[in-house]
Amino acid sequence: MSAWGGFPRAVTYPVQPGTVEEMVDLVRSPQVDSLIARGMGRSYGDASICPEGATLLTGRCNGVISFDAGTGVLHCQAGMTIREIVERFLPLGWFPAFTPGTKHVTVGGAIACDVHGKNHRRDGSLSAFIEGFTLALPSGQRIWCSRGSESDLFWATVGGMGLTGVICDARIALRRVQTAYLVERRARTGSLDEMLATLHEHACRSTYSMAWLDLLSPDRRGERGVVFAGDHAGLEDLPAARRRAPLETGSQLQLDLPLSCLSFLMNRTTLRLFNQLVLAAGAAGSVPHLVDCESFFFKLDCLKGWNRIYGPRGFVQYQCVFPEESSGRAIRRLLKLIREHDQVVSLATLKLLGEQSGLISFPLKGYTIMLDFPFNARLLPFLDLLDQLVTAYGGRVNLSKDSRLGPEAFRAMYPLYPRWLAVKQKVDPGNKLSSALSRRLLMHQL
Ligand SMILES: Cc1cc2nc3c(=O)[nH]c(=O)nc-3n(C[C@H](O)[C@H](O)[C@H](O)COP(=O)(O)OP(=O)(O)OC[C@H]3O[C@@H](n4cnc5c(N)ncnc54)[C@H](O)[C@@H]3O)c2cc1C
Numbered sequence: 001m002s003a004w005g006g007f008p009r010a011v012t013y014p015v016q017p018g019t020v021e022e023m024v025d026l027v028r029s030p031q032v033d034s035l036i037a038r039g040m041g042r043s044y045g046d047a048s049i050c051p052e053g054a055t056l057l058t059g060r061c062n063g064v065i066s067f068d069a070g071t072g073v074l075h076c077q078a079g080m081t082i083r084e085i086v087e088r089f090l091p092l093g094w095f096p097a098f099t100p101g102t103k104h105v106t107v108g109g110a111i112a113c114d115v116h117g118k119n120h121r122r123d124g125s126l127s128a129f130i131e132g133f134t135l136a137l138p139s140g141q142r143i144w145c146s147r148g149s150e151s152d153l154f155w156a157t158v159g160g161m162g163l164t165g166v167i168c169d170a171r172i173a174l175r176r177v178q179t180a181y182l183v184e185r186r187a188r189t190g191s192l193d194e195m196l197a198t199l200h201e202h203a204c205r206s207t208y209s210m211a212w213l214d215l216l217s218p219d220r221r222g223e224r225g226v227v228f229a230g231d232h233a234g235l236e237d238l239p240a241a242r243r244r245a246p247l248e249t250g251s252q253l254q255l256d257l258p259l260s261c262l263s264f265l266m267n268r269t270t271l272r273l274f275n276q277l278v279l280a281a282g283a284a285g286s287v288p289h290l291v292d293c294e295s296f297f298f299k300l301d302c303l304k305g306w307n308r309i310y311g312p313r314g315f316v317q318y319q320c321v322f323p324e325e326s327s328g329r330a331i332r333r334l335l336k337l338i339r340e341h342d343q344v345v346s347l348a349t350l351k352l353l354g355e356q357s358g359l360i361s362f363p364l365k366g367y368t369i370m371l372d373f374p375f376n377a378r379l380l381p382f383l384d385l386l387d388q389l390v391t392a393y394g395g396r397v398n399l400s401k402d403s404r405l406g407p408e409a410f411r412a413m414y415p416l417y418p419r420w421l422a423v424k425q426k427v428d429p430g431n432k433l434s435s436a437l438s439r440r441l442l443m444h445q446l
Contacts, residue, residue, distance in 0.1 A: 001055060004307050005044035006314025007375055007403055010051040010436050014038075018060050020077060020168045026056060027166050027432075028140035036435040037166045039106030040081060043113060044317045045403030046436035047161050053434070056166065058108055064088070065169060072174040073131065078108030078167040085174070086293070091247050094174035095232075095293065098126035103298045108167040113400035114159030114361040116353055116368075118208035118230075118297075125357035127158045129173045135165035138432040142168065156423035159361030161399055163433050163443060164424055175232075179246040182208070182230040182296045183237055186285030192223045192335070195350070196328055196367060202229035203352040208296070212282075213348040213369075214275040215338065216268060223335075225350075226282030230296055237290065249292035256304040263311030266374050271346055313375040315346070318383055319368060319398040320390045321353055327367035330393035334369070334386060341382050347372040359420040362398040370401070380404055399437060407442045418446060 002009040015035075017023040026032055034053035041048050049055055058079035065075040072094045074085065083103040085096050100115040109115075111133060114125055123129075132146030135157060143165070145154040157164045185206070189195040195211050202209040206229035213225040238246055300306055307315070322330040331350075338345060349370045353363040373379055387409045390397060396413035397405050411417055424443070431444040438444065 001041075001049050002314070003041045003043050003045060003048055005316055005401075005403060006307060006310065006312070007316060008046055008436065010046065010049050012049050012051055012053060012055045014057055015054050016057040016060060020061050023056065023058070023061055023166060023168060024136045024140070024142060026054065027136045027138055032432070034432055034434045036433060036438075037078075037108060037112070037162045039079065039109030040104045042100075042102055042105045042109065043400040045399075045401060046440065047113075047400060047402075048109070049436050050434060051436050051439070058106060058166075061168070062106070072176055073171055074174055075169065075171045076107060077169045078111075078133070079106050081106050082110070089174055090177070090180055090293070093177055093247060095177045097123060097129045097173065097175040099297045101298065102301055103294075104301065107170050107172065108162075111158055111167055111170060112160060112162045114358050114363065115400070116351070116363050118210045118228075118351060120363055121203040121209070121352040121354045122207055124354045125158070125361065125363060127154075127357045129175075130158070131171035131173065133157070133170035134168040136168050137165045137427050138430065139427070152423050153427065155358050156360075156420050157358070159358030160420065160424075161360070161437060161443075162435065163438050164427055165433065177232045177247075178235050179233045179238055179242075180249045180293050181233040181238065181242075181246075181290045182293060183233045183288050184228065184230040184285065184291040184296060185288050186282045187227045187229075188279065188282040188286070189225050189227060190223065192332060193328065195223070195225045195227060196331075198227045199350060199352055199367070202227055205229070207231045209352065211350040212278055213350060214279060215335070215345040215348050215371075216272045216275055218272070224279060226278060230291065233290060249294060254302055254304050259303070259305060259308040260311060262309055266310060266346060268344060271344070310374055315372055315374050316379060316383065316403060317370060317372050317401040318386060319362075319370040319401045320386070320395050321362065321364045321368035321398070322366045322390070322393050322395040323364060324366040326393045330389065330395060331367065331369055333389055333393075337382075337385060337389065338371075341378070341385075343373055343376075343379065343382055345371050346374060359416045359423070360399070360414050362396065362400070364396060366395070368398075399441075402437065405441065407440070410441045421446060 062079035
């Protein structure tokens with residue numbers, strides 16, 4: 001089994017409980033030595049695989065337990081996906097307030113990775129919208145965790161990569177929306193400084209914002225880009241024809257191409273062409289315009305299994321965040337290293353994040369950059385160099401995208417790890433909950 005990046009692969013025993021009771025039985029079963037939960041496998045690396053142990057697929061535990069149409073609070077099982085939430089509750093005027101760049105993630109996976117959306121700077125962590133969740137422990141207990149009850153376990157589980165228990169269900173506050181559209185603005189930027197300043201301006205002004213960076217410009221300056229920002233559209237923003245059914249957009253077109261045969265397209269020439277198209281779209285979108293929510297939030301989902309275009313060797317997404325005060329300098333150094341080592345970046349995006357919430361959550365107040373690297377022989381030693389740079393600037397690497405970080409670098413990047421470990425050892429003294437990621441990072445010891 002592998003996850004979204006296709007690297008690494010490991011042998012594991014998949015088990016798919018049909019009910020939450022079966023799931024809880026598996027977590028406590030003395031016949032299962034080690035296990036990890038897996039939602040949609042959309043984390044990029046090895047967080048959702050338990051080598052030589054059980055990988056517990058949560059997808060069938062995806063029911064709605066209750067929904068309060070007055071407050072928008074949804075109580076659902078943890079295998080429910082953002083796609084299912086949008087399909088069911090958007091027509092009623094409710095939208096998930098935390099949305100990563102794909103809708104194919106489960107509620108359990110989103111909590112365990114403390115996913116950040118394009119609104120992290122404005123609205124904060126996903127934990128702001130989670131009232132609480134039920135956690136199944138290896139002891140056989142089922143514990144309700146919230147800010148007010150079992151709060152240590154709550155903060156160790158938000159961003160805790162599935163290592164403190166299996167989330168069975170959660171209560172989530174959805175956001176009230178009048179329409180299924182956003183008013184989007186795009187701004188083309190010509191230098192990194194301009195991009196960071198524009199992103200900052202939009203992150204303060206708009207609900208959602210992110211930036212895309214062209215790292216393949218022929219003059220190799222690598223600093224051109226586009227900042228995207230958006231707010232939920234009100235009824236008054238829609239043309240009269242759409243006001244009749246403001247919460248309908250039609251389903252997203254999904255192309256299913258034989259992408260694994262097209263991996264030859266992953267070369268500088270084709271990627272440069274693609275970048276030219278994004279830059280042109282950036283220039284064309286400076287006037288505020290309407291975009292349906294699927295196209296705004298989940299652009300990549302329109303190409304089914306787009307990760308297959310990287311071929312059998314897969315790719316690595318390297319995502320790091322730097323404290324705001326050093327972000328500009330750090331990102332400039334990072335881009336210089338990429339050029340010096342002649343690494344191809346097929347996709348580069350930036351966001352501005354808010355405060356950290358969970359004990360080992362990734363977000364940190366500052367700029368985050370995501371870089372997709374097609375796998376190549378020189379990549380892993382090169383990424384070790386990036387780790388050194390990230391640590392030197394007080395930043396950290398996102399575990400939900402990671403497949404190769406070392407235990408020492410992890411400890412330097414996550415200073416609250418000892419507090420997290422104390423909670424983990426209390427609820428899972430035998431280290432039954434373990435993944436390829438946790439074994440690589442030695443997340444059972446100091
Ligand atoms: C195209 C794309 C865009 C993305 N954009 C973003 C983004 O903008 N922001 C962001 O933060 N992330 C982003 N991601 C990463 C993705 O959102 C997260 O990795 C997400 O958590 C994956 O959810 P999943 O259900 O697939 O979990 P999996 O990948 O299956 O598992 C991820 C982790 O969650 C744990 N887990 C899963 N279910 C449970 C459960 N029920 N109980 C306890 N632990 C559990 C697993 O053990 C594992 O450690 C993106 C990924 C893709 C492929």
